[in-house]
Amino acid sequence: MDALDGNAIGGLLHEVFGTEMTTATGTCASCGASGPVALFTVFLRAPGTVARCRTCSAILMVIVRAKGMNCVDLRGLARLDAA
Amino acid sequence: MAGTAVRRRLTWQVATVAAVRDETATVRTIELAPPDWAGHRAGQHLDVRLTAEDGYTAERSYSIASAPGEPVAITVQRLEDGEVSPYLTTELRAGDELEVRGPIGGYFVWDADSAASPLLLAAGGSGIVPLRSILRHRAHSGAVVPARLLYSVRSWPDVIYRGELEQCAGSVSVTYALTRQAPPGWTGHRGRVDATLLADVAWPIGREPVAYVCGPTSFVETIAEGLVSLGYPPQLVKTERFGGAGGS
Amino acid sequence: MSPISRGFHGRRSDEAATPGRVPPGQYVTHDFPVLSAGPTPHTPTEAWTFSIRRARDVVKSWTWEEMRALPAETVTADIHCVTRWSKLDTQWQAVSVDTLLEQAGAEAAYVLAFSDGGYTTNLPIDDVSGGQAWVAFGYDGKPLEPEHGGPARLLVPHLYFWKSAKWVRGLELLDQDEPGFWETYGYHMYGDPWREQRYAGD
Numbered sequence: 130m131d132a133l134d135g136n137a138i139g140g141l142l143h144e145v146f147g148t149e150m151t152t153a154t155g156t157c158a159s160c161g162a163s164g165p166v167a168l169f170t171v172f173l174r175a176p177g178t179v180a181r182c183r184t185c186s187a188i189l190m191v192i193v194r195a196k197g198m199n200c201v202d203l204r205g206l207a208r209l210d211a212a
Numbered sequence: 213m214a215g216t217a218v219r220r221r222l223t224w225q226v227a228t229v230a231a232v233r234d235e236t237a238t239v240r241t242i243e244l245a246p247p248d249w250a251g252h253r254a255g256q257h258l259d260v261r262l263t264a265e266d267g268y269t270a271e272r273s274y275s276i277a278s279a280p281g282e283p284v285a286i287t288v289q290r291l292e293d294g295e296v297s298p299y300l301t302t303e304l305r306a307g308d309e310l311e312v313r314g315p316i317g318g319y320f321v322w323d324a325d326s327a328a329s330p331l332l333l334a335a336g337g338s339g340i341v342p343l344r345s346i347l348r349h350r351a352h353s354g355a356v357v358p359a360r361l362l363y364s365v366r367s368w369p370d371v372i373y374r375g376e377l378e379q380c381a382g383s384v385s386v387t388y389a390l391t392r393q394a395p396p397g398w399t400g401h402r403g404r405v406d407a408t409l410l411a412d413v414a415w416p417i418g419r420e421p422v423a424y425v426c427g428p429t430s431f432v433e434t435i436a437e438g439l440v441s442l443g444y445p446p447q448l449v450k451t452e453r454f455g456g457a458g459g460s
Numbered sequence: 461m462s463p464i465s466r467g468f469h470g471r472r473s474d475e476a477a478t479p480g481r482v483p484p485g486q487y488v489t490h491d492f493p494v495l496s497a498g499p500t501p502h503t504p505t506e507a508w509t510f511s512i513r514r515a516r517d518v519v520k521s522w523t524w525e526e527m528r529a530l531p532a533e534t535v536t537a538d539i540h541c542v543t544r545w546s547k548l549d550t551q552w553q554a555v556s557v558d559t560l561l562e563q564a565g566a567e568a569a570y571v572l573a574f575s576d577g578g579y580t581t582n583l584p585i586d587d588v589s590g591g592q593a594w595v596a597f598g599y600d601g602k603p604l605e606p607e608h609g610g611p612a613r614l615l616v617p618h619l620y621f622w623k624s625a626k627w628v629r630g631l632e633l634l635d636q637d638e639p640g641f642w643e644t645y646g647y648h649m650y651g652d653p654w655r656e657q658r659y660a661g662d
Contacts, residue, residue, distance in 0.1 A: 131429035132499065133453045137273060139316040140259040143222040151319040167319035168451070172497055176542050176622055176642055179497040186499065193646045195659040200646045212318065226463050262465040268487065269462070270470055293491070295471045303467045311462055 135169040138178055141192060142166065145199050152212035158205050159187035166209075220250060224261060224313045230283065231306050235372045238290040239338070240301040243283055246312060252276050252284060254349035255321040255342045255424070255452075258314025260286075262296060272296045275341040275426075275452075276315065279348035284314075287372060289338040320452040322346045322424065324353035329422040329448075330415045331359040334405075334435045336427020339454060340372050343426060347384060359384040362413045364405050364431060367393040387413045405431075410438045417443040422450070429453040472545075481538070483653035486546040493545055494607050497641065501576035501627050505611050510595060511630035512564040519633070520564035524611065527595070530555045535594055537617035539624070540653040552615055553598030557588045557631075560595065568633035572640055573614050576627040581640035582649065583616065583623055588631070592618055595628060620651040620658070 135142075135151050142150035151167040162184035169180040169189055177193035182205075189205040203209065227246035234240050252258075257275045274286040290301040304310065320342065322331070331350070333343040340363055350359060361384055365371050368390060377386050389401040389409060401409050415421035423444060425435045432451050439449050473488040482488060505524040512519045522530075535552045571588055574580050587593065596615040597604055604610035609626030616623045622642050643649050648657040656662060 131453070131455065133429065133455055134451065136257070136317060136320055136452045137455075139257070139318075140222065140273065140313055143316060147221070149316075149318040151317055165319055170499075173455075174493070174495045175497045176495065176647060177497070177645055181498060188498075191497075191645045193642075193659075195646050202645055224462070261462065262468045262470075263462040264468050264470055265464055268470050268472065270468075299465070299468050308466055309463045310465070 132170045132172055132181075134171055135166040135180060137171050137173060138180070138192075139167075141178060141199075145192065145201055148211070150211075154208075154210045154212070155189055155206050156208040156210075157182040157185060157187055157189060158207040160185035161207070163208075222313055222316065224311050226309050227284075227312050229304060229306050229308045229310055232304065235287060236370055238301065238370075239287060239372050240290075241277055241285050241287045242300060242304065242310070243278075243285040244310060244312065246284065249284055250315070252280055252315035253317075253321040253323060254279060254346040256315040256317040256345075257342070258284070258286065258312050258316060260296070260300070261311040261313075262299065263311070270296050273316070276345055277341050279345055279352055281352065282348070287338070287341045287344075320424065320426070320450050322349070324349055324355040327355050327357050329357060330419045331357055332362070332413070332415050332421050332423040332439075333359065334362045334364075334423065334425040334427075336364045336431030336435075337366075337370070337454075338372070339425075339427025339431065339452070341426075342452065343424060344373050344376070346424065347380065351380060351383065358415075360413055360415065361386045362389070362405065362410070362435075363387070364389040364391060364427070366391055368395050368398075405435065405438075407438055407441075410435065411442060414439060414442055414444075422448045424450045424452075426452040427454060429455075481548070482546050483540055484656050486540055486544055486653070489545040489547055491545075492547060492550075492608065493541070493543075495541065495543065496607075496626075497579065498577050500606050502606055503576050503611060503627070508611050509629065510560070510612070512560060512566050512633065513630060514566075514568070514633045519566055520560075521630075522560075527555060527612070528597070530559055532597075533594075535596070535615065535617075537615070539617050539621050542620040542622055542647065542651070542653075542658050551600050552594065552596040553601070554594030554596035554615055556591065557593040557595060557614075558591060560631075561585075561589055566633055568635065570634040570637045571631040572634055572638055573623075573625040573628055573631055575625045575629055579625055579627065579641050581614075581623050581625050582634070582638055582643060583619070584637070584650075585633075587619065588614075588616060592616065618652075620648075620653050622647065623651050 156163040172179045180190040191202040193200045227244040231243040277287040278285040511521040594615040597612045614625040614628040
């Protein structure tokens with residue numbers, strides 16, 4: 130199954146952050162690459178949603194839906210700046 | 213209005229299916245009447261959620277096929293091993309309810325009133341859907357930017373919105389790539405889009421074009437890389453990757 | 461309250477499984493869904509090794525040929541994914557982890573399975589021994605495909621299938637339990653489908 134991009138999680142991110150996020154700029158904590166959330170490499174088919182850096186493949190974001198709540202891990206992002 | 217960012221909560225709502233229309237043997241357009249639709253921008257999508265009697269749910273995203281100002285509609289391609297698309301393209305009918313949330317997206321959007329650059333649209337298979345919304349929006353708004361569409365599909369019967377694309381041939385230059393099968397007498401491109409075809413169709417970078425590329429991941433990456441090799445600044449090549457079958 | 465989508469069933473099997481055959485909250489599928497948190501690795505068998513190690517020290521390592529020379533068996537098992545699908549009577553060709561642990565002379569309280577691509581998952585040593593765990597290189601009589609974890613994956617059918625690490629390259633011996641990939645992001649440290657231990661705290 131090919132990876133998708135951040136566009137595919139636009140709805141989920143809006144739910145998590147309360148606003149449109151695909152135009153926000155994320156900076157990878159691993160390699161420093163920076164770009165729109167829309168271009169994150171996204172893996173949807175998993176026990177959770179995983180977004181990776183398009184440049185170095187490091188994990189940027191993991192969202193797990195557990196017991197009706199979204200558990201969000203953003204430790205892979207050095208920065209996340211709203212558009 | 214297009215371009216205005218309206219901040220509102222994104223919540224699920226129950227839309228009534230107003231109409232369904234088959235576009236090809238495996239593709240159907242579903243016109244929806246959501247009770248509380250804020251309008252949408254060309255290129256956005258919505259999420260659909262299905263719930264079975266035992267509570268099992270499945271969610272998918274579908275690009276909005278209609279232009280801003282038109283009733284919201286999605287176009288769905290039936291995937292052979294799909295879970296949701298066979299239901300939407302064969303079972304769902306006018307009068308049914310469909311839970312949706314949207315509109316979603318702020319990156320893969322095109323607004324006529326802030327448009328100045330020549331448009332290059334590249335679609336692989338069902339990737340044509342959001343680009344059709346862009347083209348209809350461009351036509352309705354009377355925008356004067358020139359547009360070219362490169363549309364890759366398996367065969368001629370797989371072309372979605374064929375009649376419509378034929379009708380607007382005067383205002384948008386359409387180039388097809390038939391990747392598996394061509395009708396007798398076909399003089400167009402056969403096989404996948406290659407560097408030569410892309411160079412032929414793409415606006416020269418001197419025109420400062422903007423590109424929207426949509427379809428299966430492999431198609432999008434090939435085209436996007438190709439455009440960047442032609443000198444397109446990466447930030448002016450907008451991409452949206454779909455899962456499932458496409459133009460190859 | 462979401463409305464019921466008239467006529468929607470999903471891809472699930474309608475068959476009623478024998479009572480007690482399927483853990484709570486699961487449904488039976490005849491597909492074999494592919495779930496992944498990252499790109500599919502493609503490690504050639506010439507470059508493949510499986511190691512049992514303690515911290516960075518390799519206790520024992522096998523090449524692909526050495527692994528394939530070990531006694532292997534056909535394992536038939538039901539598998540249960542935490543995303544709620546279960547697949548019954550899956551058939552694997554595999555080497556028992558007991559064989560590997562014995563050859564390594566390894567002792568530990570826990571293991572952390574590690575894979576190409578960076579995936580990890582933790583298990584008590586008791587759950588990867590006693591005939592409960594394998595390194596599987598074949599599925600349904602054919603070589604295991606990369607998208608399903610090939611060249612080889614861990615197979616621990618009595619726990620949720622995220623514990624059956626795809627693209628497995630070894631086991632790290634631990635004295636204390638340490639969360640692996642999904643466990644770090646909120647999934648259960650142990651993962652018993654019969655007690656529905658999906659998330660931390662269940």
